[in-house]
Amino acid sequence: MSDFIRDFFINYSDLYSVILMSMFVSLTSTFIASLAGLALGIPTALNEFKCKKAILRIANTLMSLPPVLMGLIVYMLLSRRGPLGSLSLLFTPTAMIIAQTLLVLPIIFSLTVSTISKAGREVEKTCISLGAGKFDTFLTIMKECRIQLLSIITSGFGRAVSEVGAVMMVGGNIKGFTRVMTTYIALETGKGNFNEAIFIGIVLLGISFMVNSILFKFREGE
Template sequence: MLILIKDILPVISMSLIVSLSSTVMAAAAGITIGVLAGLKDFKLKKVMVRLLETLMSTPPVLMGLLVYLLLSRKGILGSLELLFTPTAMIIAQTLLVFPIIIGLTISSTQKQGREIKKNCEVLGASRFKTLLTIIIEMKEQLLTIAATGFGRAISEVGAVMMVGGNIKDHTRVMTTYIALETGKGNFEGAIIIGVILLSISLIINVILHKFRGSEIDEY
């Protein structure tokens, strides 16, 4: 059991580092762009939304292939030597999560954000204060969107395995560990990691509800 703990602790920490990093970066950019795009109408907005909807359902292995080609020796970013590193995994997960966050943010902002914007304009608020107010007032929806992105990131297998290589104590994460150990017939280790993965998801949801304020009591 001690050997098993030594094996799974680096896997858990790597999963959290990669998934949290990619979610934070995708959320920072996606929410900002999503709010701005949701508040305005422009010519290519419908095209942008359709493209985002397509990217939201992009197969992870396809995204992994694209990142792999970019980071390989013959790729545009090959000189950086990022392939088979945690950084490569973060890049892949960020690209997977970003369309989800920006797409959902645009949808939410078009429904609620425009009303908040009108009220801010009546009060004479600056553009920055208006944007900040919208983000604060929509924090419940935005936290839910960020949690959705995190769920996509931490449950990803194909892309991170392709660009990370599933290297022990270096790029192995919980999902790739489960796939590897299941293939080896080590169902005990795979189940333990699976339970931990579900527990992390539960903890994230509990934290989310703490920030949002419990709505269950209303029913």
């Protein structure tokens, strides 16, 4: 088995760039979406304001938005005739990061609001009774709910790393530049090269397993 894997990577050395690009795009988009989702989600969960229900409805709707539709929206924004066409971002890793970030953000935001609405209010009351400021309260809530929030971020990463339609539309699946694991699987399956597609699928499954194993270790530590 080890000889097969070694020979496979020697014969298909281009897979290194595919795996690295997939991890770079997915981790970057998840990081950006997590920062924005947590920063917006925690205050939204702890405060009541006029448009809160409407915002939550929109976020919940965007959670189930078809990826190809998001890809179309980003494509139109970044195309030459689009408002951001002058930036020449279409068919680049940056365009893929933008698309994935917009797909992951509603997930992290909505799940954060749901989680903090239940678990964060008691922490907030305790912090207020002890005279803590808003920023200290924010940090304390994140600390106390870190396992739940980590699970949310993991869910966002799972959505990002498994994405096909949007990244193919805005990235173009260009060999050595914007090709990622999911688009590689789709391409090789269409060509009938099932061995290559299955191998990358196993790598993708292994990455998901490692991420969930890390999360499980954190839970055990609690």
